[in-house]
Amino acid sequence: MRGDPFKPAARVAGQRADVWTIVNEAAAASPKQPIVNMGQGFFGYNPPEFVVNAAKQALDKVECNQYSPTKGRPRLKKAIADAYSPFFGRTLNPDTEVTITTGANEGMLSAFMAYVEPGDEVIVFEPYFDQYISNIEMPGGKVVYVPLHPPENGATQTTSAAEWTLDFDELKKAITPKTRMIVLNTPHNPIGKVFSKEELQKIGDLCVENNIIILSDEVYDRLYYVPFTRIATLSPEIAALTLTVGSGGKNFYATGWRVGWLIGPENLIKYVSAAHTRICYSSVSPLQEATAIGFEQADKEGFWEQSKKEMKGKMDLFNQIWDELGLPYSDPEGGYFVLVNLARVQLPSDYPFPDHVASRPRDFKLSWFLIKELGVAAIPPTEFFTDQNAHLAEDWLRFAVCKDDKVLEDAKERLRGLRQYIK
Template sequence: MTTTITIPAIKTHARLDAIQPAKRWGGSRQDVWSIINEAAAASPVQPFVNMSQGYFGWNPPEFIREAAKQALDQFDCNRYAPTKGRLRLREAISETYSPLLGRRLDPATEIAVTTGANEGMLSVWMAFLNPGDEVILFEPYFDQYLDDIQMAGGVIRCVPLHPPSKGDVEVSSSSEWTIDFPELERAISRRTKMIVINTPHNPTGKVFAREELQCIGDICVKHNLLILSDEVYDRLDYAPFTRVATLGPEIQQRTLTVCSVGKHFFCTGWRVGWVIGPARMIETIATAHLRICYCTPGPFQEAAAVAYEQSLQNGFWSQTREMMRQKMTRFCEVFQELGLPYSDPEGGYFVLVNLSKVRIPRRYPFPPHIQARKRDFHLAWFLIMELGVAAIPPSEFYSAEHAHLGENYLRFAVCKDDGILDLAKDSLRGLAPYINKS
């Protein structure tokens, strides 16, 4: 006997319309990266110079590229890698960073290789945050932190870095972006789980002073908080650089340090990073990493191991630091010519320029999605459409409450070839007629 099943007619579109994104995404605005890149693609000005994102304008060094080519022919590199990472890479990280941290890192238990620093931080948050746990961020922050923390169920609490008092009229050191420590303590509640530090800092270029890190560490000990220290720009420090994990055993035992092979060796597309921390925490982070992506590509891990080994001997770190500092100086010459103040970076490869003196013509035709944003989005759009230069508006790196602190700045990435920097400088000289001289 054959049974006939009748499926009632349904209104397909109505049913599909009822399927909505998760609440963490449902109210999201368009992200700053797609806004700027789409605008850059539509710019009528040619040649166009994109100084918005921090991708390098050159290839990784030959020694890491050659190591990657050789690793592709190595049978064991093309299998699943161990979840914590290939042992050779963990040993190379230990050899490189143990002297910097003042103690021997156990490569078997205190290091986890991750698929980029970003996935490393996501693994930290997935490992330690319960729904409703609060994470304190210093503003401005790298915007990726927000969604990653929220995906893990965390709640953001923001504490601003206060801008230099004369940042709108004169060049200032990025060290003048300061923390109000009573304000930081007021942000801590019984739900607070962690404070995130980023040093050298994106986008200000600030290198947190030892005294500042000691205060943060002491607060975390007092309130029994974890510290996540994002140190992906640690090889680009132009001022004394302190690693928070070196500030005593109580601070070290609650600190998780994240770094990036991509930032270290100009290979951001490889997506290799790592987390250093106490063994019991690394075990949990590795479990989260296992469930997020299982493991990180083996050939790139092997190449990174070779790169760290060779960099202990070939002077690569000091050469890189000097090269990037020269690029920063070269690029900022145009702002000195124009009389536009900027925050002189102590680290990294971004420079924040204050454009409060720039007067955009009245009734300039901004599209609605730009018109509705802060002044820095207007400035960014104006530079793209009129001068052919893209930069990032940093108000995107603030909570709504504090976004006004960034609305007169733009962030430029100087990790480009000198010819590109010079082309950008020539284009930016077109700002001169729009600058208020009074």
């Protein structure tokens, strides 16, 4: 006879408290209210007016309130194909090379569900977006981790995010006959690294040599401050193995819309579309329509360059506090996160950390301390590392700058309270 019917599946049972739970717990208990949230990477302001208006107008259309085709609304697929064809150097076919998903995360899950079977291995670079791991494990895949190494002098001076490096000997050793996919993230969360053309070429060549699918998570592809290369553009052989992931939420400041897509060759995309259909059938119709209009009008509105300029301005504005305090950071090449090294911050030896924080790496204690004592929330990046490699990031914290300038100034004022703890 079967045992406890309420026993959860192993994939969700026995998990330790995740970073979001711990940060929210600290925020709720902090005497410094309201908390300045520099933690989770959602925007502190609305999408541009032309995109918001498109969403409002879409709700008035009967067809936009009903099911969309499972592979996405034709208008959105065409808008994405039109917008990305110049980057890919050829005309993308919206019907066979683009599929729309319920956010980039569900798109990546669909890719794993399409190609990963029990026992297959997927290489992921540390630090990683935490959803990668569960998405790979659900179809029975095994995650193989390869770390990005921080700059040697990152604790003593400000460095470039480019200085977080991939050891290609480690990558080569991680490849086995069971390796099915490699997950790439550029611009990178949380580091802000934009992989160079040379790095991407080496990764791509290894994948071609070993017949490995590349899942290139490029959701921050409109926010780069140095030259940005898309791995699928390096050669026809690399393109044939590459699925490129995009996000309307990241592009248009609308992370709650959950509109994502994948671009890739027909023989790869069709199975991703098939998995997506079985996971959620179709994605939100009016917001697909609004995202399509956003792409159609973005160039005319000058939105892409304005978006990049404004985010770089926010990054520079916020990072003034670290220069002022003499704390080094990893200067981002893209995205809207910055990693700050707090090795010089001396936490009180008798500080009453709860057990589930005290047992975690130092960055969890730093995060808890900043929330409780200064009222500023930031994310401990060791959450995105294996325990084996957590030491690489235990002195860093991740701050999201996609907030109103007033919020950034408030955060800076509160962070000046760190002075008394800097040794």
